[in-house]
């Protein structure tokens with residue numbers, strides 16, 4: 001299995017390295033400029049990336065200090081624009097690059113999402129993935145019609161039903177040959193080839209049918225990053241690719257083994273899960289140059305902004321804690337993976353609040369890999385070959401220089417070692433990820449028509 005790469009980014013001037021927008025020459029403030037994104041797409045494609053992976057949040061980071069002041073002042077994932085709208089323009093300037101877009105099952109309707117992603121799958125010729133999240137910011141809930149955030153269990157129950165509706169729309173509503181385009185007979189679509197889905201559940205009522213004809217992948221490639229017990233269940237049942245947020249080898253190994261075991265209980269081949277970890281590569285032509293670059297990046301870390309970001313991730317006001325206080329494990333209603341990264345996955349080490357903020361200031365919980373192209377390739381090769389991680393979500397610090405450095409310096413080394421996945425023209429994102437000639441969901445996936453035949457009303 002080849003090594004797969006995603007560029008992990010956000011349609012915002014700041015993503016996961018708070019303060020880096022102040023770095024001399026950083027171009028993040030161009031995020032409102034479409035040319036910035038088409039350039040990113042071209043560079044990522046040149047570097048053999050499988051996809052650009054867009055994080056996205058709704059709401060504002062207002063947990064730290066109990067208000068939004070720091071988030072606004074320091075640019076903590078704010079302002080931010082919608083990532084989905086960038087995709088057609090980025091797809092047009094590329095041929096093989098995929099796009100993974102984060103969408104929340106908590107605040108939108110599945111009929112709407114199914115339509116948007118069918119459209120994107122058509123427009124990109126099957127290069128689209130959906131990162132399914134349930135959202136963690138209370139401020140998002142307040143803006144989107146709820147008085148408070150739903151608890152995690154309820155969010156994931158809703159997410160289960162949400163995907164159930166989407167699977168029915170994408171996979172079962174239109175027969176493969178329903179679209180006839182027979183001008184002589186005056187038949188565009190054979191009405192008998194299109195079925196209602198008649199979904200009537202706890203959260204959604206959707207009679208269907210789907211409004212879109214089948215797209216190349218039908219269901220987009222499904223990404224997920226759940227880390228809590230309930231989140232892992234959801235990922236094991238539905239995700240094709242998962243994003244582990246642990247910074248340690250032991251933490252990643254535990255996560256992989258656990259998700260594989262859980263996937264089996266859903267009747268899925270455990271080896272069909274694809275695991276990605278986040279990494280922050282900081283590369284220089286020599287070790288000294290790389291180290292100097294790392295130190296200059298560290299100097300620009302905005303510790304207070306990082307605390308504001310982490311307060312949102314953990315749903316805990318870190319301004320109230322003594323910076324030298326030890327971090328104690330909690331179960332959070334927000335992102336469990338961020339908590340686990342410093343507690344469960346590192347039982348032998350104690351972290352203070354200050355240390356966590358300093359570590360997370362560059363790419364949050366992900367390992368930082370500093371060195372020459374060879375050093376970075378060695379490290380990635382180790383995670384890939386020895387630990388069995390399929391791919392990496394590459395996190396930038398300075399934009400777009402971090403991406404360019406990686407593409408110009410590290411990618412040639414990965415290619416020279418024959419490690420990198422190279423796409424074939426016309427391949428869908430799913431075919432590229434699985435390295436198989438099959439654009440549709442695997443038959444053992446709960447959304448696949450073979451499986452759905454047992455659980456849904458007959459079409």
Ligand SMILES: Cc1cc2nc3c(=O)[nH]c(=O)nc-3n(C[C@H](O)[C@H](O)[C@H](O)COP(=O)(O)O)c2cc1C
Nearest residue numbers: 055056133134135225226227228231245335336337
């Ligand atoms: C690495 C990683 C990236 C994530 N990216 C996003 C994101 O872009 N938007 C979002 O709303 N949630 C994001 N999440 C949140 C999760 O997808 C999930 O909804 C949340 O963590 C709550 O579930 P959990 O505690 O089971 O992880 C991310 C989580 C992790 C670990």
